[in-house]
Amino acid sequence: MFRGEGETVEILSFIANNWLVILGLAGEHISIVVVAVGFAVLTGVPIGIAITQSKRVADMVLYAASIIVTIPSIALFGLMIPILSMIGQGIGWLPAVIAILLYSQLPIVRNTYTAITNVDPALREAATGMGMTPFQRLARLEIPIAIPVIMAGVRTAVVMNIGVAAIAAYIGAGGLGVLIARGISQTDPRQLITGAIAVSLLAIVADWALLKLQKRLTPEGLKR
């Protein structure tokens, strides 16, 4: 199907002629992931903190989250369609966001939980000994120390879900997956390759940028 040099030129001209469309799709793609992972941080971090109170509950929550991640994304979309259809949202933006929100729970909750449980007990004791309340201890000691690890979880979630969002094109959520889907169904390598490369680049760039951010957010004293 790929015929070499001539096609490379075709792809480049396709990109040149459609770059606004491509940028628009990339924007859609990013917005789905950002909104969903953003909500996932708002839910996942508190859950991760809350479950540090009980090993039993923590194991249960993490187990449930790991089962969700195991389910292939297209199957999860499939399972959600009948449910969300009841409110008329079976396909489109909402199921994509919900799926990504669910998938993001595992890396974010797990990283928050492990980061906080791994805080050196001596530090915790010192903080308590200085008269910090449990809440102050959390806000001034445990969360700052945990932030790099939580960010690593966010990064994992974003990279993974850029891929999930690509598949979400098949349930009408838009994004760069649209190019791949069309490319496949119309046997059009220009769209297909453009879409595949664009979505890969997006993932690679996001991974790199979030790694930078993660290093940025690491308190100076914790850097090695």
Add this chain to the structure above:
Amino acid sequence: MIRLEDLTKIFRTPNGDVVAADRVNMEVPTGEICILLGPSGCGKTTALKMINRLIPPTSGKIYIDGKDTATLDDIELRRNIGYVIQQIGLFPNMTIEENICVVPRLLNWDAKKARDRAAELLDLVGLDARQYLRRFPKELSGGQQQRVGVIRALAADPPVMLMDEPFGAIDPINREIIQDEFLKMQSEMKKTIMFVSHDIDEAVKMGDKVAIFRAGKIEQYASPDRILAHPSNEFVADFVGADRTLKRLRLLTAEEVARSDAPITSRSTKIDDARQVLSAARARIAVVIDSDHRPVGFVTADEMTGASGTVRDLAHPLPATVPVRADLRAVVSEMFAQDTMWLACTDDQGRFAGVISQPDVTAALRATYTRDRRASEKLEAS
């Protein structure tokens, strides 16, 4: 016997050559422990690892029992040398039995023989074979792992052992215990051992000979007592420490210094008789013993002068006694604690075994070749 001849190692690094071992010459007689001692980076570990060729020598020769090891291939050489490392290095994927049997199996012993050997060695270090053979290293305490690390090196009964800070990873109390155990085993096994350490106390305790290294060179190679008594230069003197004379105390036991012919008497002896015993022995003090020959007190010549009656009337209780097998450091410590110039010694059954005095101790320290003397005495006795 291990003999090193002009053994040299030069590491070629981007920043120039580093000489880690510089024409090292030494000989370890069969059945002796030689400690390679020195600060970190002095080349002692490099010298050790050249013997089993974990580090290939740049030049020089290594002979084991007279045979140039360059004629053997690496694998064959290593299988015939026991090797113990500081990190112990038990293989976590193998049971204790499998760990001990590694070299026997490499040498194609049959499984039964190897297993019996493993059980025998475990018993030797006081670990119940039935209980421990099937366990994994992570299920053992640090001290137990250390013991297994040592017997693993002994499994194929190699004549030569290399030990790289073998007791470095355990706490001081367990280290003492394992050192004692090992010395006891060595007195029967008579392996020829090269042993790397950075701890002067360990060297004094474990070594028949000590080689002090600095910057790849041997500064002094002699018995621990000689090194402590006559350090060959300032570096060695600094390294063994300002308290080196006190360290020598550990090299001798009370038995070697105590006077077993010290005068004795009993409670019911008449004072006149006791006084005669003392003057015959030209001593000023007699130890009073009971009917079981246990020391219970003492009388002095001065107090007996002009007195009558029995020894019972003038006897003083003994402030303390020391076991005759204690080293001189313990003896001196007890003397200082009791503020006394002399102590009575007892044997394993608590019977009187002699008297040791502070002048005896200092006289013993004056004699430099005590260790050699002891060796010749032992020869005569046997």
Add this chain to the structure above:
Amino acid sequence: MTQSLGFGRMVSLLLAFALGIWVSASGLVDSVFTYWEDIVYLTKQHLVLVASSGLAAIAVGLPAGIWLSRPSMERYAETVMQVFNIGTTIPTLAVVALSMTILGIGFPPAFFGLFIASLLPIVRNTYAGLLTVPSHLKEAATGMGMTRRQLLWRVELPNALYVIFSGIRTALAINVGTTPLAFLIGGGGLGELIFTGIDLMDTGMLLAGAIPTAALAVAVDFLMGQAQLHLIPKGVNPLR
């Protein structure tokens, strides 16, 4: 641990049960079961894809990881690993799509895409697992007179086994998660029912694909977890 796992399993069973009740109440069961023959046929296809590409990835990935970890490869290994790390961030849909541009449609591109997607974690974990075997263990083994081959088989591989197995588990999870996409490039499998179901807005058909796909993925991961717990020897298994 086992207790909470048991509890977690119970919760998921209850959830499945509740889902079942809801589905049957909505009359979907009958419509799902009208696809029974398709389900059986496509599940077989699905499993063949997973098994063949997964085994191929193990067969290639293990030796590749071992080879990269050898001292002779030291200079290149880190660079290769960096490329691989970038490779793992590429979305699986893109991998599958690019595979189609090279090999066309049908089983070969589906197999190849899945193979590539599963290969990277296996190579990466094999390499990382072997490199993290403590150097003092290797020194002890060498000092005792093991040959390089004995060192690899008796010390390095057994001690890296847990990490290697984790890589295989991750690889299979990715593989099973990506296999539904094989349908898009003519590779068949349960994806056919899901994608066609979405296109036709046929809920019964959709669920006929989605439920077995999800169940299969959960089952494979569960089995791999159990295998990791029980097959990895006690001495090197942090779970035991």
